[in-house]
Amino acid sequence: MDAVSAHEIDTATGQDAPAELSSERVKDIFSHIAKKYERFNAISSFGAYKAWLAGMARQAPIEAHHDVLDIAGGTGDVTFTMARAKKPAHIQCTDLVPEMLDVARMHYRDGASHGVPVDFEVVDAQNIPYPDASYDVITMAYGIRNMPKREQALSEMFRVLKPGGALVCLEFSTPPNTIWRALYGFYLKHLIPFWGGLITGDREGFVYLSSSIKAFPNQEGLAKLMREAGFANVTWKNYTGGIAAVHVAVKPE
Numbered sequence: 001m002d003a004v005s006a007h008e009i010d011t012a013t014g015q016d017a018p019a020e021l022s023s024e025r026v027k028d029i030f031s032h033i034a035k036k037y038e039r040f041n042a043i044s045s046f047g048a049y050k051a052w053l054a055g056m057a058r059q060a061p062i063e064a065h066h067d068v069l070d071i072a073g074g075t076g077d078v079t080f081t082m083a084r085a086k087k088p089a090h091i092q093c094t095d096l097v098p099e100m101l102d103v104a105r106m107h108y109r110d111g112a113s114h115g116v117p118v119d120f121e122v123v124d125a126q127n128i129p130y131p132d133a134s135y136d137v138i139t140m141a142y143g144i145r146n147m148p149k150r151e152q153a154l155s156e157m158f159r160v161l162k163p164g165g166a167l168v169c170l171e172f173s174t175p176p177n178t179i180w181r182a183l184y185g186f187y188l189k190h191l192i193p194f195w196g197g198l199i200t201g202d203r204e205g206f207v208y209l210s211s212s213i214k215a216f217p218n219q220e221g222l223a224k225l226m227r228e229a230g231f232a233n234v235t236w237k238n239y240t241g242g243i244a245a246v247h248v249a250v251k252p253e
């Protein structure tokens with residue numbers, strides 16, 4: 001096992017720990033909240049999810065002939081947003097948790113992709129079962145933070161992208177302004193578990209959300225991980241004062 005595949009962390013703390021700990025927890029959380037995930041998502045993104053998603057779509061260099069891979073696609077929000085906004089040739093919507101994809105399939109049957117063909121498959125992003133250089137663009141929202149083998153996941157995404165292809169990643173991040181960061185820190189620690197727990201009945205999921213955001217690398221930290229995986233021209237745009245960021249990273253030609 002090389003150094004990249006060997007590094008495993010607890011995604012709630014950022015400390016080294018066996019990957020199984022985080023993988024089992026994430027499966028447990030998302031298999032239980034799948035049906036109420038969209039409500040969970042609205043709360044966990046502080047109501048700003050749709051605006052951030054629209055920003056992600058604006059930044060995604062998806063063209064009409066592209067085959068797109070959505071990683072950690074969950075209930076399909078990113079897949080269907082890209083389908084409607086960009087009309088690519090095909091989207092492969094993948095996620096670790098079958099219950100999340102069941103909800104995405106239901107939306108697909110209801111016409112959410114506006115005619116863009118979408119296939120769904122249970123895939124662990126840390127071990128992607130697709131050939132090298134098979135996708136034009138990879139999208140991923142709120143995925144990498146939940147992966148205990150982050151370096152391995154980014155290497156896998158790099159491998160399955162075509163040269164010249166791009167990874168577009170929406171994730172919670174770190175507000176650069178000290179006062180905004182302190183206010184946000186208070187909100188995350190005290191209000192999110194309380195409010196989220198009250199509305200969905202799943203306090204534990206929100207406690208995990210808060211700690212995993214706190215433990216996640218800042219904008220430059222994530223960019224560094226991407227560069228180490230081989231990506232170039234890594235840029236990011238902050239949303240809501242840096243509470244979220246969309247990184248775009250390119251696989252060199």
Ligand SMILES: C[S@@+](CC[C@H](N)C(=O)[O-])C[C@H]1O[C@@H](n2cnc3c(N)ncnc32)[C@H](O)[C@@H]1O
Binds near residue numbers: 096
């Ligand atoms: C917060 S949800 C985001 C879902 C979707 N991208 C969205 O924006 O609504 C995080 C998703 O990451 C998935 N996930 C966690 N670890 C994963 C892994 N190793 N491989 C693939 N998906 C994973 C979870 O199952 C969950 O559906």
